[in-house]
Every structure is written in structure tokens, then in C-alpha cells.
Amino acid sequence: MEKPFRYEVTHTCAQSGARLGKLYTPHGVIETPIYMPVGTQAAVKAMTSRDMEDIGTQILLANTYHLHLRPGEALVKKAGGLHKFMCWNKPILTDSGGFQVFSLAKLRKIEEEGVRFQSHIDGSRLSLTPESVMQIEQDLGADIAMAFDVCSPYPCDYDTAKAAMERTHRWAERCKAAHTREDQALFGIVQGAFYKDLRRESAKALSDMDFIGYGIGGLSVGEPKEIMYEMLEEIEPIMPKEKPRYLMGVGTPDCLVEGVLRGVDMFDCVLATRVARNGTCFTRKGRLVVKNAKYAEDFSPLDDDCDCYCCRNFSRAYLRHLFKAGEITAGVLASIHNLRFLIKLMEDIRSAIAEDRFLDFRKAFYAEYDMSNNFGNGN
Amino acid sequence: MEKPFRYEVTHTCAQSGARLGKLYTPHGVIETPIYMPVGTQAAVKAMTSRDMEDIGTQILLANTYHLHLRPGEALVKKAGGLHKFMCWNKPILTDSGGFQVFSLAKLRKIEEEGVRFQSHIDGSRLSLTPESVMQIEQDLGADIAMAFDVCSPYPCDYDTAKAAMERTHRWAERCKAAHTREDQALFGIVQGAFYKDLRRESAKALSDMDFIGYGIGGLSVGEPKEIMYEMLEEIEPIMPKEKPRYLMGVGTPDCLVEGVLRGVDMFDCVLATRVARNGTCFTRKGRLVVKNAKYAEDFSPLDDDCDCYCCRNFSRAYLRHLFKAGEITAGVLASIHNLRFLIKLMEDIRSAIAEDRFLDFRKAFYAEYDMSNNFGNGN
Numbered sequence: 001m002e003k004p005f006r007y008e009v010t011h012t013c014a015q016s017g018a019r020l021g022k023l024y025t026p027h028g029v030i031e032t033p034i035y036m037p038v039g040t041q042a043a044v045k046a047m048t049s050r051d052m053e054d055i056g057t058q059i060l061l062a063n064t065y066h067l068h069l070r071p072g073e074a075l076v077k078k079a080g081g082l083h084k085f086m087c088w089n090k091p092i093l094t095d096s097g098g099f100q101v102f103s104l105a106k107l108r109k110i111e112e113e114g115v116r117f118q119s120h121i122d123g124s125r126l127s128l129t130p131e132s133v134m135q136i137e138q139d140l141g142a143d144i145a146m147a148f149d150v151c152s153p154y155p156c157d158y159d160t161a162k163a164a165m166e167r168t169h170r171w172a173e174r175c176k177a178a179h180t181r182e183d184q185a186l187f188g189i190v191q192g193a194f195y196k197d198l199r200r201e202s203a204k205a206l207s208d209m210d211f212i213g214y215g216i217g218g219l220s221v222g223e224p225k226e227i228m229y230e231m232l233e234e235i236e237p238i239m240p241k242e243k244p245r246y247l248m249g250v251g252t253p254d255c256l257v258e259g260v261l262r263g264v265d266m267f268d269c270v271l272a273t274r275v276a277r278n279g280t281c282f283t284r285k286g287r288l289v290v291k292n293a294k295y296a297e298d299f300s301p302l303d304d305d306c307d308c309y310c311c312r313n314f315s316r317a318y319l320r321h322l323f324k325a326g327e328i329t330a331g332v333l334a335s336i337h338n339l340r341f342l343i344k345l346m347e348d349i350r351s352a353i354a355e356d357r358f359l360d361f362r363k364a365f366y367a368e369y370d371m372s373n374n375f376g377n378g379n
Numbered sequence: 380m381e382k383p384f385r386y387e388v389t390h391t392c393a394q395s396g397a398r399l400g401k402l403y404t405p406h407g408v409i410e411t412p413i414y415m416p417v418g419t420q421a422a423v424k425a426m427t428s429r430d431m432e433d434i435g436t437q438i439l440l441a442n443t444y445h446l447h448l449r450p451g452e453a454l455v456k457k458a459g460g461l462h463k464f465m466c467w468n469k470p471i472l473t474d475s476g477g478f479q480v481f482s483l484a485k486l487r488k489i490e491e492e493g494v495r496f497q498s499h500i501d502g503s504r505l506s507l508t509p510e511s512v513m514q515i516e517q518d519l520g521a522d523i524a525m526a527f528d529v530c531s532p533y534p535c536d537y538d539t540a541k542a543a544m545e546r547t548h549r550w551a552e553r554c555k556a557a558h559t560r561e562d563q564a565l566f567g568i569v570q571g572a573f574y575k576d577l578r579r580e581s582a583k584a585l586s587d588m589d590f591i592g593y594g595i596g597g598l599s600v601g602e603p604k605e606i607m608y609e610m611l612e613e614i615e616p617i618m619p620k621e622k623p624r625y626l627m628g629v630g631t632p633d634c635l636v637e638g639v640l641r642g643v644d645m646f647d648c649v650l651a652t653r654v655a656r657n658g659t660c661f662t663r664k665g666r667l668v669v670k671n672a673k674y675a676e677d678f679s680p681l682d683d684d685c686d687c688y689c690c691r692n693f694s695r696a697y698l699r700h701l702f703k704a705g706e707i708t709a710g711v712l713a714s715i716h717n718l719r720f721l722i723k724l725m726e727d728i729r730s731a732i733a734e735d736r737f738l739d740f741r742k743a744f745y746a747e748y749d750m751s752n753n754f755g756n757g758n
Contacts, residue, residue, distance in 0.1 A: 041700075041701075041704040041706055042697075042700065042701075043701055043704075043706045043708040043709075044708070045706065045707055045708070046707040046708060046711070047708060048688070048708060048711060048712065049692065050688065066704075070700070070703060070704055071675070071696075071699075071700040071703070071704075075675070075676065075696065075700070078676060078678075079678055079694065079696060079697070085694075085696075085697055086697065087692040087693055087697075277707075296450070296454070297454065297457060299457075299458055309427070309429065313428065313466040314466055315458065315464075317450075317454065317458060317464075318421075318458070318464055318465065318466075320450075321420075321421065321449070321450040321454070322420075322421075322422055324449060324450070325420040325422075325445075325449055325450075327420055327422045327424065328424055328425040328656075328707060328710065328711075329422040329423070329424070329425060329426060329427060330422075331707065332425070332427060332707075332711065333427065
């Protein structure tokens with residue numbers, strides 16, 4: 001019988017070394033490199049499943065931490081799993097909640113057994129362990145589950161970073177031991193903060209554990225982009241060539257281009273939808289804040305090159321009016337645009353790799369893109 | 380040359396006397412009786428134009444008062460009119476703002492010349508007259524423009540109601556004199572509060588002015604539904620048979636059924652979308668508050684009979700989760716359902732009229748619909 005999961009590198013760009021791949025899952029094949037929209041609470045904010053299909057989404061994220069708290073994995077399981085619950089028949093990936101509990105700061109305590117924390121919803125005292133997270137993710141039933149890991153802040157002293165990494169490795173072993181669903185792929189997560197030797201050590205240790213794929217965690221937490229890129233370059237030669245690599249929480253247009261150049265296959269980020277609801281839009285030329293007065297009588301689309309429903313039909317002037325008037329539709333349309341922008345960018349990147357011209361593509365990208373009007377790393 | 384507007388009664392139900400009709404406009408033919416979704420600020424709240432097409436919308440409303448204040452009719456005109464601005468190529472009707480300025484209560488003063496009021500947005504002092512409203516509506520460029528009228532509250536003493544009605548008639552004449560666009564139909568508005576003789580007098584006076592169609596205004600402002608129905612019965616014999624009749628601001632399921640029985644051809648109401656965003660949904664059995672705990676594990680759709688995108692794909696349990704989690708998508712899905720519910724109800728009503736069985740339909744409607752779990756008139 002064929003394995004439910006398989007990843008193959010289908011082409012390596014002769015010009016850049018960037019790679020094209022296919023990740024086979026029980027809910028379909030994912031063409032990589034790819035940007036994955038985020039539906040934290042089992043819905044991409046302001047979007048419906050058909051909106052997501054319309055923009056060419058191949059896989060959605062959902063979050064274990066949020067869904068455990070509300071509505072609870074028992075309900076999702078009873079509904080027949082996440083795919084049925086949220087009406088999404090393509091692949092789904094669940095983050096493990098490691099980053100979310102880390103973000104709770106003073107509301108959480110990380111120990112060897114797991115993390116004790118207070119719910120951000122009602123303050124109730126809860127805990128997550130590698131074993132309980134595996135149970136939750138298996139109940140949710142996504143195609144890909146992430147291991148439960150320990151993040152480090154930026155900056156972070158060496159000993160703290162090392163301890164977090166080592167615990168992440170022990171937790172990865174525990175996750176592997178606890179994970180039994182064969183129709184769900186478990187991905188390990190590389191940590192090591194901003195120390196090259198730790199990143200190398202983590203990449204090696206995780207590789208030896210032979211996961212189906214690998215997250216690269218703990219980046220885009222406030223460090224300069226150059227440092228993130230250095231970490232990616234450090235681990236690239238160590239990461240197994242035949243496994244997918246997922247750079248977690250990274251999703252600005254330039255970071256996608258740079259990540260792909262450094263061998264990354266998968267990205268996710270809430271930035272696209274978060275800034276969209278505030279009227280900030282991606283364009284080939286950089287950030288566009290559509291609420292600005294200069295767009296009041298601008299009847300052109302957000303981005304001339306974009307093929308999304310919003311750009312095909314609505315003007316900057318109309319969008320600006322909707323935002324000024326507080327209409328929910330404003331956030332809907334801007335979210336459609338921002339998500340489609342990133343998905344289309346990755347489609348264009350895949351074409352460039354297939355045609356061995358990704359360095360040319362990258363050069364053309366920066367010739368248009370105003371880096372002085374850009375986003376942060378955007379976690 | 381054929382006139383840009385034409386209304387014909389295509390069938391009268393042998394069982395009930397209710398009528399089917401066709402209203403021809405420059406942007407297409409409207410089959411009546413019809414419920415018209417409301418896009419107050421040039422967008423139906425939480426909806427996109429394609430959502431509206433998908434649910435079978437034949438005509439949209441927009442509001443002169445709101446659009447005058449923001450973004451201003453000059454911008455809409457510059458964009459090429461409301462159809463282009465909001466990307467809606469089917470008919471549009473603009474309300475005149477008469478009801479909106481009336482609703483400003485202490486912030487407005489109604490005089491013979493017009494209404495002076497303070498903007499609900501920034502408190503600036505503005506005025507509207509029959510002539511300025513005609514100019515605004517012509518700049519907006521909807522297919523149907525409503526005359527500027529004077530509403531009365533409920534309850535209202537006879538002399539006040541009479542004075543408001545008489546002023547409405549004088550303003551209707553001024554609107555007619557000021558209105559020149561031949562590709563836009565001007566509808567007069569019948570007033571007269573809750574006095575049968577005034578309603579009859581108003582219906583007669585407006586009929587004599589020979590408008591293309593007629594609004595029935597000042598109802599659903601807090602009075603018992605029976606009183607509203609009495610007013611409709613009173614004016615029905617007086618209203619010209621060959622003109623469309625539009626009961627303004629009325630849109631609960633039972634009121635649609637009762638309005639059609641009393642000769643109404645067009646309805647609008649913001650209730651469907653307003654309550655949807657709060658998780659209150661229309662069903663054949665009455666109101667359903669999907670946030671209620673009893674739906675936590677209910678994997679059935681909002682309404683078994685409904686063919687909308689939401690009911691075809693999502694469960695009450697999922698919708699409840701989205702509402703509890705504060706997801707915008709919750710309001711989007713519930714709005715799709717509530718709007719489609721009313722549009723489908725009117726489609727079913729039209730079929731029943733066509734087949735001379737509208738009284739049977741009405742009986743079956745009430746057999747299912749729990750009137751003790753209903754909405755108010757819902758303006």
C-alpha cells in the first residue's frame with residue numbers, strides 16, 4: 001500500500017538552487033513552495049471556504065491552542081474532524097500551540113513535563129504536554145500536525161536558548177512516541193534561537209528523528225530579517241533534502257522570496273489578513289494603506305497586476321469609502337486581495353523555479369518592490 | 380422609443396388576489412413581489428456583490444442620507460454612478476433619506492423648505508430639501524429614486540400626522556418638478572401615519588401626481604402589526620393597479636406574507652443582516668439564536684429547507700463556535716443565510732401566486748412558523 005504521505009522534489013532551479021516539490025496528503029497534493037493562509041479558530045478571518053478556494057488556497061492552517069480552548073477538540077472530533085467541521089476538503093495543518101503558549105508570557109510556566117498556563121479567554125488554569133497536544137491534534141484530525149516545541153524570545157542568552165532547544169528535542173521524541181494516526185503527518189520543529197551552532201545542532205537532532213517534515217520555529221519573533229536569513233542558510237545543508245521544510249509564522253512578500261531562495265517549501269502568517277482588516281494592502285510596489293486621503297478619488301484597483309476578485313471589480317476609492325464607513329465588507333475584500341497576492345506570488349515563484357529563472361524573478365521583484373515601505377517580519 | 384420604465388401585472392392569484400408583476404428598469408427586469416436587500420452605505424453589510432448575486436438578489440437598496448454624508452454624491456458621480464462604484468450591474472433603488480433624518484430626532488428640524496440636521500458622523504450642520512435630495516439621487520444614479528418625505532412617529536396625534544402628510548405631498552410635487560433624469564424612476568411616498576382617512580387621502584393625492592411607482596412610508600415604526608395591515612388594506616383599493624407599491628422598511632417573514640396578500644410588490648429591511656451579525660437567524664419555524672448553548676453539538680444546518688451556501692455546508696455547531704469566537708465569518712455566513720431566506724421566501728410566494736394557491740401557501744407558512752418566536756416589524 002502506498003504511504004499516505006510522500007514528498008518529492010520535482011525540480012531544482014538551475015539558476016538559484018531553489019526547489020519545487022509535491023507533498024502528497026490524504027486530502028490532496030500540495031505544490032511547494034507555498035504560502036498557507038491561517039484559520040486560527042477554524043476560519044480564516046472574514047473569509048468563507050469558498051472565498052479560500054476561489055483564491056487558489058491549497059492548504060489551510062488551524063491552531064491547536066485556540067481550538068483546544070474553544071470549541072474543544074471533543075466537539076471537532078464529534079463533528080467528524082476539522083475538515084468536516086469547517087467545510088474544507090483540502091489539506092489542513094494544525095500548529096501545536098507551542099508558539100501561542102510561549103506568547104502568553106507571564107500567564108504561562110514552561111516545565112519539563114509541559115506548559116501550565118492561563119486561558120486568554122477566561123483565565124482558567126490549564127496545561128499542555130507533548131502527549132496531550134498529540135491527542136488534541138489527532139482528535140482535530142488535520143493532515144499535518146506539528147510537534148509541541150519550546151520557543152525562545154529575541155534576544156535570548158545562549159544558555160536559555162540551548163535549554164529550550166534541548167527540551168524541544170526531548171518533547172519531539174515524546175510527540176513521536178505519542179503520535180499514532182497514520183493518516184496524519186507529524187512534523188518536528190527546529191529551534192535554537194539565533195545561535196548558528198544551536199540551529200545546526202537542532203537541525204541535525206531533528207533530522208535523526210526522521211519526521212515526515214520539519215518546521216523551522218522561533219524565527220520572525222522580532223529579530224532583524226538578516227539574522228533570520230542567516231539561520232536559514234546555516235541549517236539548509238543539514239536539513240534532509242527529501243523532506244518538506246516549513247518556515248513558521250513568516251509571510252511578508254520579501255521574506256517569501258528570500259525564504260524560497262534558502263530552501264524553504266512552506267510558509268504561514270496571519271499578517272495578510274490582520275493588516276487587511278485595518279486597510280493595509282500588499283502590492284507589487286510595497287505596502288498600500290488604502291484609507292489614506294490620496295486614494296479618495298483613485299479609481300484604479302489595489303494592484304494592477306492582481307487577478308483577485310477585489311482587484312478585478314473594485315477601486316481604491318470604493319475600498320477607502322468602505323473602510324472609512326466601517327463596513328465589514330472592506331475587511332472581506334482587502335483580505336481576499338492580500339491572501340490572493342501571496343498565493344499568486346508563490347505561483348509566480350513556482351513558475352520562475354520551473355523555468356530556471358528564480359534569480360531573475362527575485363531581481364525583478366526588488367526592482368518594483370519599495371523596501372522602505374514594507375512590513376516587519378510579521379508574526 | 381420604449382420607455383425605460385414599465386410595470387406590468389402578469390398574474391393575479393385566483394385564490395387570494397395577490398399579484399405577480401414585472402418592473403422593467405435600465406438595469407434589468409425585477410420580478411415582483413420582491414424583498415430588496417439593503418446596502419445602506421453602498422455595500423450590504425458583510426457581503427460582497429458576488430455573494431449578493433449568488434443568493435438571487437434582483438435589486439439592491441442604498442441610502443441617500445448616508446451616501447450624501449460619506450463619501451458624497453460627487454465622488455460617486457465621478458466614479459460613474461452607484462452601479463460602477465459598488466460593482467452592481469443590476470437595478471438599484473435609493474431611499475431619499477426622509478426616514479433617516481426623521482430618525483435623528485433632536486438633531487433635526489423639519490421646516491417647509493426642508494430639513495436642517497446635524498450629521499450623525501461629525502455633528503456638522505447640514506440641510507436637505509426636496510430639490511437637493513433630487514440632485515443627490517440623480518448624481519448617485521440609481522434606477523429608482525424615492526421622493527423626499529416627512530415621517531410621523533407612532534403614536535402621533537391627528538393634526539401632526541395631517542401636517543406631515545400635507546407637507547409630504549407638497550414636497551412630492553417639488554421632487555417631481557426637480558427630477559429630470561429619464562433613466563431614473565421617481566417614486567412618490569404615501570404617508571398619513573395611522574389614520575385611515577389620512578392614508579386614503581395620501582394614496583389619492585399621490586396617485587393623482589402620476590409617479591412611476593409608490594412607496595408606502597411611515598409604517599413599521601413601532602405600531603402593532605395589525606395596525607400596519609389595516610393601513611395597507613385601507614389604501615389598497617386607491618393605489619393605482621398598474622403601478623408598483625413598495626412597503627418601506629418592512630422585512631420579517633410574516634410581514635412579507637401579509638404585505639403580499641394586501642397588494643404590496645416590494646419590501647426592504649435591514650433586519651435580516653442586522654440580526655444575522657448578532658447570530659439571530661430566520662428559519663421556517665421562526666427565530667433561531669444560534670449562539671444558544673442548545674446548538675453546541677447540533678450538526679444540522681440553520682434551516683433544513685434552505686438552499687443557501689451556509690445551510691448547504693455548515694452546521695449550527697460550527698456557526699455557534701464562530702460567533703462565540705468572535706469570528707467575522709460568523710456574521711458573513713449568517714447574513715448569507717438570512718438574506719437568502721427572505722429572497723427564497725419571495726420566490727416561493729411568487730410560485731404560489733402563479734399557481735393560484737397563495738392562501739394555501741400562507742396557511743402552510745403559519746402552520747410551521749412559530750409566531751411566539753418571531754421578530755418585531757423590524758425597521
